[in-house]
Amino acid sequence: MSKIKFAIIGFGYIGKRHAEIIKGHPDCELLAVCDIASEKRAAADAFGVPAYSSAEELLKNTPDAQVVTVCTPNGLHAEHALLALRDKRHVVIEKPMGMTKAACEEVLFTSLQMSKLVFCVMQNRYSPTSVWLKEVIDKKLLGKIHMVQTNCYWNRDDRYYGKSAWKGSLELDGGPLFTQFSHFMDIMYWLFGDISDIEAKFADFNHQNNTEFEDSGYVNFKFINGGMGTFNYSTAVWDKNFESSITIIGEKGTVKVGGQYMEVAEYTHIEDYVMPELPPANPPNDYGIYKGSAANHHYIFENVVDTIRGNSTITTNALEGLKIVEIIERIYKRRNLKTIKGEK
Numbered sequence: 281m282s283k284i285k286f287a288i289i290g291f292g293y294i295g296k297r298h299a300e301i302i303k304g305h306p307d308c309e310l311l312a313v314c315d316i317a318s319e320k321r322a323a324a325d326a327f328g329v330p331a332y333s334s335a336e337e338l339l340k341n342t343p344d345a346q347v348v349t350v351c352t353p354n355g356l357h358a359e360h361a362l363l364a365l366r367d368k369r370h371v372v373i374e375k376p377m378g379m380t381k382a383a384c385e386e387v388l389f390t391s392l393q394m395s396k397l398v399f400c401v402m403q404n405r406y407s408p409t410s411v412w413l414k415e416v417i418d419k420k421l422l423g424k425i426h427m428v429q430t431n432c433y434w435n436r437d438d439r440y441y442g443k444s445a446w447k448g449s450l451e452l453d454g455g456p457l458f459t460q461f462s463h464f465m466d467i468m469y470w471l472f473g474d475i476s477d478i479e480a481k482f483a484d485f486n487h488q489n490n491t492e493f494e495d496s497g498y499v500n501f502k503f504i505n506g507g508m509g510t511f512n513y514s515t516a517v518w519d520k521n522f523e524s525s526i527t528i529i530g531e532k533g534t535v536k537v538g539g540q541y542m543e544v545a546e547y548t549h550i551e552d553y554v555m556p557e558l559p560p561a562n563p564p565n566d567y568g569i570y571k572g573s574a575a576n577h578h579y580i581f582e583n584v585v586d587t588i589r590g591n592s593t594i595t596t597n598a599l600e601g602l603k604i605v606e607i608i609e610r611i612y613k614r615r616n617l618k619t620i621k622g623e624k
């Protein structure tokens with residue numbers, strides 16, 4: 281069977297990660313990459329593929345690439361996905377799918393018009409604890425859900441923001457809920473569905489000089505399916521990531537999954553239930569000076585291959601990618617950046 285051919289838009293940290301996985305997959309082939317920065321393009325030599333300086337040039341010179349992966353800053357995802365879809369390519373879009381519901385809708389409509397697939401990257405769904413939690417919730421082992429508390433407390437300081445022109449920018453980054461914590465918003469939505477009655481408080485404790493947005497927030501809401509929840513987050517933690525956890529209080533049991541990115545089943549007490557032994561989790565993505573979310577990207581590419589060959593369906597489809605963006609957009613409507621930043 282012929283290999284699935286890929287091209288990558290944006291060749292920074294995650295673009296290179298995509299390239300490594302594509303190169304390492306027996307059914308995938310990398311044809312080319314592009315990046316506007318010449319020093320980033322130079323890194324393509326190690327993969328033995330051409331590097332172009334724009335997405336348009338990449339598409340023009342790589343007509344055989346069936347799948348284009350979008351690894352540019354958040355604020356460019358929708359634009360690059362649309363370029364590729366209109367050129368009749370399937371797309372893999374790094375998280376978040378876009379930065380507004382309207383932009384994601386355009387991507388979704390275009391994918392339908394062009395009959396092309398959109399894969400959103402939400403690789404934490406593949407973590408053994410996530411797979412297990414999904415089964416526990418879908419089988420209704422906890423009965424009615426009363427309360428869900430998600431806590432994401434990470435460190436992102438000058439060591440992170442100082443290295444990048446787009447990270448910290450309102451237009452291209454958008455804030456911690458888009459860049460750091462959309463994975464955990466996705467897990468919460470995947471397990472419990474949509475939310476309403478959102479209330480929120482935001483603060484900027486130690487990012488006055490390196491971001492245009494808040495570093496911390498307490499968000500509370502109701503779940504449409506019943507129960508209430510909170511999503512508490514911060515990038516103001518000193519020195520290193522502390523935790524990403526979810527605590528679920530249900531009618532018939534209590535569960536807490538914690539660790540740095542929800543990879544440790546810390547507490548389980550469920551009626552008539554024996555906790556199974558879970559497979560080991562993958563380590564977090566390690567960027568040297570800071571750590572990210574689960575190193576599960578290989579599952580995304582397996583899903584792309586399997587879906588294009590008709591053996592599977594998309595793990596995180598465009599509608600789900602859109603929904604996470606829409607929820608974050610609704611939460612951020614409550615943000616007053618001037619007040620948060622202490623401006624008059």
Ligand SMILES: NC(=O)c1ccc[n+]([C@@H]2O[C@H](COP(=O)([O-])OP(=O)(O)OC[C@H]3O[C@@H](n4cnc5c(N)ncnc54)[C@H](O)[C@@H]3O)[C@@H](O)[C@H]2O)c1
Pocket residue numbers: 289290291292293294295314315316317320333334335351352353354356374375376401403444458459565572573574
């Ligand atoms: N799934 C995950 O766990 C995960 C982890 C890290 C980053 N990401 C996402 O991946 C994306 C990239 O993040 P990163 O950390 O690799 O950032 P990065 O800055 O290292 O890489 C982005 C690259 O895009 C390039 N670029 C900017 N504008 C461009 C344009 N118009 N055309 C072509 N290239 C352009 C930049 O020069 C840069 O090299 C972000 O959206 C981020 O949220 C996802």
